Amino acid sequence: MKNNNEFPTPTLIAVNGVELEVFEAGQQNLGRPIVLCHGWPEHAYSWRHQVTPLVEAGYHVIIPNQRGYGKSSCPKEITTYDIEHLTGDLVALLDHYEYKDAIFMGHDWGASVVWSMALLHPERVYKMINLCLPYQIRGEKPWLDFMEEVFGDDYYFVHFNKQPGVADAILDENTSQFLHNLYRKNAPAQGHGEGMEMINLAKATKLLGEPVMSDEDFAVYISAFNKTGFTPSINWYRNLNRNWHLLADVSPILHQPTLMVYGEKDSIPPLPNINNFVPNIDIKTLNTGHWIQEESPAELNQMILEWLE
Template identity: 35%
Template sequence: MSQQTIPVNGIELSVHIEGPADGEPIWLLHGFPECWHSWREQIPALADASFRVFVPEMRGYGRSSSPDGIDDYDLLILCGDIQHAMDYFGHTQVVMVGHDWGAVVAWHLALLEPERVTRLGTMSVPFAGRAHSPVIDIMRELYAERFNYILYFQEPGVAEHELEADIERTLRLFMQDQDVFLQHKPANATLLEEFTAPGQLPDWCTQQDLDVYVQSFTEHGFRGPLNWYRNFERNWQRTAFLAGRKVLQPTLFLIGDRDPVGVFEAHTLKRMPEAVPDLEQHVLTDCGHWIQNEQGAQVNALLLDFLERKRR
């Protein structure tokens, strides 16, 4: 695998690349709190299937730039990073795959680039079109009296202080205990206060794997990644021109049966076929949020089969 740091959209973007030089380009976009290494199961499988695999370290993560401003992480800017990177590499047609926040970017790249994005793979976070009001406003009403991690992330500096106190402990908790995101406690609580660091990593994450995640957050901390969460209202305002548009590309959507997002996004999951007419969905059993690692072989099989059947 090679790694390049390229100038795009006013930042330096680190991109890991593997596969034959003449292979069809496929982009893998990671989420929070992850890094490019979360695609470690998919990269060799896709490269062996003759894809040219591009795996960025998204804005705010790892060796990519981490600007200071909250506005530097709005959704159209995040999409712009990948659009400019595709321009840099001369990509006219690509497959776009994303997990978690990477799925949000992938969904919107499909809307923004209907000709260039030929097929779409999304994991964990569904799409049902532009909401009628900013999602953060809805969440403030729903969680006025109880804790919600996204609301906790809104005040700059607060979550950073907690998560950066011990980066390895934070990431171990996220990887080991997904109940971190489904806690029932007062609204003024902190995220990790009731948890202790688990002594054993899950089977799908070795200490060597975790070390890559830790290194990704060591230089810049969590400020940039958390700023992704602080743009819900700005994202809603700036994507008004996308209202009513549907994702028309052939789309594969995967989610685990134990993924907390399935609880938060139950209504969106039901409505998704209306906004994504050419949709294929699979629910993976005994699987949480970190789907491409927890069920790597099954994700690979489903993704490769879909890409082959939907090849233009």
């Protein structure tokens, strides 16, 4: 089955001062929207395995390449990638379709945006499904300061901020190699203490584990990042402390029905007390690593559809 043939043709939609490249399917199911939010360094195409099952289940599927990705706008100013802008894009997308609310599903950074949608615009989130990245508690210290204390200067979140442009250039120079090294499964565990994790992946010539995508699928990602470079998407990381401040006065409790799916082999740990913050949550796990939609699409789709029913 060639997913390229099933993935919808995009349209550019003007929202919130930018243009988003949006892939849409199931227009016959108007009134039952589900918005799928990709992570880093991903692409709307990462949801290709979910489109047909969701359409057949009666959903209007809306998949934006979020700002900084694909053919969507890539503003220059770093602060235009803060959580107010990222969630504002999704609010404006709902307004474009004249939807009061929608189901939101996010993976990785996309999950972070979905959690934040529920915090900042709770009335627009009907239900949510998040993959791999649990709810992030807003602690006493800004997120990057906390990470620097725990993981050190070389941790890639911190490095992206302290040495702007350095990792960006290395990833840009090694786009294909970096993506091929990153999108693997059954590779030996690389702990968070690995420091220059992303730069090391971009430079590594020995592939570990097995690829999670075909060459045809890789080509979609490689071509997208060859166009944009990595700086716009890395700018999301450069707003973590700003986001911490922006969320200062928001109630941390999320009441929407929520499905959280963890990958058992993922390096991102579950949040033990997530129920304290998301009381209406169902927690599931799949025997996968981080690229959950790529590694176990059939099992994930079944889990999602059963939960939505």
